[in-house]
Structure formats: C-alpha cells, structure tokens
Amino acid sequence: MAGSFPWSHLIRFEKNGVIYYGNAVFAPGQVPGQITQLAKSGELQAQVIKGDPLSPDATLTTEYLQVEKLLCPLTHDQVPIIRCVGLNYMQHIKEGGRTPPPYPSLFIKPNTCLAAFDADIKIPFIAQETLDYEGELTIVIGKDAIDIPEERALDYIAGYVSSNDISCRIWQRDPKYAGNVPQ
Numbered sequence: 405m406a407g408s409f410p411w412s413h414l415i416r417f418e419k420n421g422v423i424y425y426g427n428a429v430f431a432p433g434q435v436p437g438q439i440t441q442l443a444k445s446g447e448l449q450a451q452v453i454k455g456d457p458l459s460p461d462a463t464l465t466t467e468y469l470q471v472e473k474l475l476c477p478l479t480h481d482q483v484p485i486i487r488c489v490g491l492n493y494m495q496h497i498k499e500g501g502r503t504p505p506p507y508p509s510l511f512i513k514p515n516t517c518l519a520a521f522d523a524d525i526k527i528p529f530i531a532q533e534t535l536d537y538e539g540e541l542t543i544v545i546g547k548d549a550i551d552i553p554e555e556r557a558l559d560y561i562a563g564y565v566s567s568n569d570i571s572c573r574i575w576q577r578d579p580k581y582a583g584n585v586p587q
Contacts, residue, residue: 410462415428417471418471429448430442458482486518490510525568538568539567
C-alpha cells in the first residue's frame with residue numbers, strides 16, 4: 405500500500421463542527437514535525453480527502469480548509485486491534501535489567517488504548533507507582549495480511565506515526581499482579 409494513497413500526511417481534523425480527513429499542506433518554511441504547533445496556531449491547511457482515507461479509492465478534492473482542531477488520525481473503528489512488539493531494543497532491555505530473549509515479545513492492546521496526541525491519559529492510582537512510558541514508531545497496516553513475502557511487505561503499510569506507549573511495569577511483570585505468565 406505504500407505509495408498507493410493520494411495523501412502523504414494524513415490528518416483528521418475539525419472545521420466548523422464538521423470532521424474531515426485531509427492531506428496536510430505545508431507552506432514554505434513549515435515542516436511536518438511542527439504539525440501540532442501549526443494546527444494550534446491556526447496556520448495549518450489541509451486538502452480534503454473524499455472517501456475512506458485507508459482505501460486506495462480515496463481521492464484528494466480541490467477543496468482546501470484551514471484546520472481548526474487536529475484530531476487523532478484514525479478512529480477506534482478503523483483500528484480493530486493494536487499489535488505490539490516488545491523487547492526489540494537492546495539498550496531498553498538492559499536498562500530494565502532483563503535478559504534479551506531469543507525473539508522479540510509480541511503482545512496486543514485493545515483499540516480503546518488509542519488516544520489523540522493531546523488527550524489526557526487516565527492512569528489508575530494503583531498503576532501510577534511503576535508507570536513507564538516510551539516513544540514508539542507505529543506502523544499503520546492498511547490492509548489484511550498473512551504470510552506476506554518480505555519483498556511485498558511495504559505494499560501493506562499505509563503509513564507511519566509517532567506514538568506513546570504507557571505500561572505499568574509491576575502489573576506487567578510481577579506474578580503477584582500479572583499471573584504466572586506475565587507479559
């Protein structure tokens with residue numbers, strides 16, 4: 405799917421109470437890394453997308469709108485599950501005092517974990533003591549895939565987004581909390 409979408413910087417945004425998908429448009433001197441600041445200052449524009457932005461049938465319209473409020477790029481309905489890979493970064497494994505496994509750890513998170521960049525994250529009191537957070541590179545898979553040959557893997561990627569991953573280490577590892585088969 406890489407390259408099969410009409411957009412390069414997918415955003416979901418609000419304008420006059422209506423929610424749109426669009427391709428962020430950057431003026432000279434503006435860079436994608438400033439997207440949240442540009443949106444908050446009212447300096448971000450988007451070319452409106454017609455149709456499902458994750459479909460190869462999506463098209464860019466000729467309509468350009470000023471972004472009033474930047475939203476999470478995908479909705480809970482568009483993200484059925486979040487698949488995660490852990491223990492794949494040697495420095496972080498060592499920082500945690502763990503032994504590197506022969507293979508990275510695979511685990512899932514429900515789509516209710518999905519939150520916008522500026523959303524408050526509610527942390528239960530019992531989880532606050534050993535809370536750990538990490539910046540992550542998230543790969544958005546754009547269509548169903550199984551047993552895909554390596555040379556075709558990029559065809560299934562809709563895009564990339566930076567994300568936060570928040571875990572409560574004691575509930576994740578300690579058998580008193582996590583059970584006999586901790587994550």
